[in-house]
Amino acid sequence: MTVRFTGKKPSRRAFLKGTLASTAGVVAGAGAANAAGPDPLITEKQEWAMGTGEGVDATPYGLPIKYEDDVIRRNVEWLTADTISSINFSPIHALDGTITPQGCAFERHHSGAIELRKEDYRLMINGLVDTPLVFTYEDLERFPRVNKTFFLECAANTGMEWAGAQLNGAQFTHGMIHNMEYSGVTLRTLLEEAGLNAAGDLKDKWVYVEGADASSNGRSIPMEKALDDCMIAFKANGEALRKEHGYPARLVVPGWEGNMWVKWIRRIEVSDSAVESREETSKYTDTLEDGTSRKWTWVMDAKSVVTSPSPQSPIKHGKGPLVITGLAWSGRGAITRVDVSKDGGKTWETARLANPGQPMALTRFYLDTEWNGEEMFLQSRAMDETGYVQPTKAMLREVRGENSVYHNNCIQTWWVKADGEAENVEVS
Amino acid sequence: MTVRFTGKKPSRRAFLKGTLASTAGVVAGAGAANAAGPDPLITEKQEWAMGTGEGVDATPYGLPIKYEDDVIRRNVEWLTADTISSINFSPIHALDGTITPQGCAFERHHSGAIELRKEDYRLMINGLVDTPLVFTYEDLERFPRVNKTFFLECAANTGMEWAGAQLNGAQFTHGMIHNMEYSGVTLRTLLEEAGLNAAGDLKDKWVYVEGADASSNGRSIPMEKALDDCMIAFKANGEALRKEHGYPARLVVPGWEGNMWVKWIRRIEVSDSAVESREETSKYTDTLEDGTSRKWTWVMDAKSVVTSPSPQSPIKHGKGPLVITGLAWSGRGAITRVDVSKDGGKTWETARLANPGQPMALTRFYLDTEWNGEEMFLQSRAMDETGYVQPTKAMLREVRGENSVYHNNCIQTWWVKADGEAENVEVS
Missing domain, CATH: 3.90.420.10 (Oxidoreductase, molybdopterin-binding domain)
Incomplete structure (x- = not known):
């Protein structure tokens, strides 16, 4: 067996030479980076399209773009002893x-x-x-x-x-x-x-x-x-x-x-x-x-929530096509079905699972629907492979009372108003 | 249908009252945060175990811990026109x-x-x-x-x-x-x-x-x-x-x-x-x-690489149990098998796929082995669902010559030395 290696790195010049020699007009992809400089034909309005060209955009460990600075973890002030949670x-x-x-x-x-x-x-x-x-x-x-x-x-x-x-x-x-x-x-x-x-x-x-x-x-x-x-x-x-x-x-x-x-x-x-x-x-x-x-209530029962529209994610467009989406999960296995209600649980439509449910992992669901522009009482209801169906809050209160802090897996309701804003409510 | 909601948030006091009333000794999980303060029995050496207790550890958008500051994107200085790539x-x-x-x-x-x-x-x-x-x-x-x-x-x-x-x-x-x-x-x-x-x-x-x-x-x-x-x-x-x-x-x-x-x-x-x-x-x-x-060489052919041990991830322990791991992928579908060689391609062992290969997605492979402490010429060889087998560099050069820049999916070799350090080499 022959082993070949170069102990020192080749110069960039040598690398470009090696590729340029091959055929006219071919430049190394990497070597050509940043070749596009400012163009006099680009108007002031288009300047945002230029990037910096200086490569300062390349970051060792990147963070979200500044326009997404609201997609962050948040605490609830009154929930903990300290102001920072x-x-x-x-x-x-x-x-x-x-x-x-x-x-x-x-x-x-x-x-x-x-x-x-x-x-x-x-x-x-x-x-x-x-x-x-x-x-x-x-x-x-x-x-x-x-x-x-x-x-x-x-x-x-x-x-x-x-x-x-x-x-x-x-x-x-x-x-x-x-x-x-x-x-x-x-x-x-x-x-x-x-x-x-x-x-x-x-x-x-x-x-x-x-x-x-x-x-x-x-x-x-x-x-x-x-x-x-x-x-x-x-x-x-x-x-x-x-x-x-x-x-x-x-x-x-x-x-x-x-x-x-x-x-x-x-x-x-x-x-x-x-x-x-x-x-x-x-x-x-x-x-x-x-x-x-x-005691020993370890397993997290099947649960789901509509993540959008929701109070922090209101509908900003008018009536017509609307994607209702959310998450479902079960500690007992895979999610098999999620239903969505627009009328506080009176009628239900079966949502589309983005992918087949995986055991003990989040499942994304979508309901591709038409919004008539009227208020909705949005709910989602998860089912898992054991046949368990996510309960209403009333059902859960019936067996647990109202003293509990933990293990609330009840159906959540968002009141989506005609203006698209949403609020956390309880229906019965 | 009855709709109930609270327009204003309840005070923390009200929340705690609601839960404390339920039974002696039960405190709200959230409300009890940071209850554990400095303990006189904790020695100076154990101070690192205390956290700040001030909650300043909670961050809106988190970054990796400082000890992992070497796990970052990197450029190759000589590859691009600018020093920052x-x-x-x-x-x-x-x-x-x-x-x-x-x-x-x-x-x-x-x-x-x-x-x-x-x-x-x-x-x-x-x-x-x-x-x-x-x-x-x-x-x-x-x-x-x-x-x-x-x-x-x-x-x-x-x-x-x-x-x-x-x-x-x-x-x-x-x-x-x-x-x-x-x-x-x-x-x-x-x-x-x-x-x-x-x-x-x-x-x-x-x-x-x-x-x-x-x-x-x-x-x-x-x-x-x-x-x-x-x-x-x-x-x-x-x-x-x-x-x-x-x-x-x-x-x-x-x-x-x-x-x-x-x-x-x-x-x-x-x-x-x-x-x-x-x-x-x-x-x-x-x-x-x-x-x-x-022309129109769009599809990325099946490929794999051992990610550890490798030059940036040397073996730091002595002989004995060693996990060899890496990634495999194919633009034509799912990875079905990855073989690993320790002797530069003379003999091969079939690696364990962490999960069944998914179409056009990375697949993690592991070879759980015993290292005898001697040098290895580590290679991996991916196969996909079309039956395609990742080629050696010699095979690829035979059909493509040595003028290419792109689409190099050949088998990679790491020379792992007896001291555990590894180097990029070519074997033939």
């Missing part, structure tokens, strides 16, 4: 497709977002395992990886709406959610590396997971789920997790409430019972009318 | 999964990246159509939308390697590529809106597409492709296109060379012949040994 909602009213860019993806911190270097990162597996282990970040990268797209929804998403229509905008009512393509190692792989013989019968076993932040945000997860589809993710949408999403590694618990997706994950303990930690008892439980609480 | 390569050596974040996705400008407001945007359809039309941006949003993930590869990707191993890193040899989830309207929808009866037999018809930048970057596309799967996209990975990718709308030409994906698209003319514009004659053609040129 530790909850920031995804601008779902302004997005399309299914992927949420990391830059505007929902963030929630129990003790702030910490800065943890890969070099300082450690992940311990202990408890009922054959060999307790501590992994470095580099260790994690040596195990077989998987790639999957999943939604994360906070258990509190839409929680403020239990008592009635409150927050005026899909970003605020339904924006505690994001959907990303994760790359990482399955939790099963790491647990099997430590060995589970010591745990005996796995049926009733648990893992307790905690993060490296001050809250630790410890959560108990049944072994069955841990071995099924959980993963330790280090990349989201191709690149490293952001600080606010748990850099350098977080737990992914597909279809289950977001607080279980422990960020900066540092320890996984195999145990024979749930820890019943602060984060899983004082929070994320639902108090019923009789004062008892629903 | 109008070509910026994706850092594929540092990414995983398949989605390319917009912030570090390959950019290439023929006349700089222009800033075009949605309000100023117009798209004209003219030529052999029943009714010439001009669409505003808002008009485009009223047509039925589609969502699809596609790769864009510049025809010049890997072009510098025809003459031998040149650029030391997958970012530079193969980084003129990105892969995003697009939302937009099919070109067919808009052409049918204008009406194609005037064009008669569509078999030999063309569309000529041009952008609003000074280069206009006009390209001719056969009607068959235009009606098949082309789209006018306004969103990528959920959010608006970035300035550098053609905000507010660009053409998507799945599987075909990136320069046809006209950015800031302003005009589509239906015609009975190709225009043979500057951008499709002086560039993007391949000159053969006999001086003639291959």
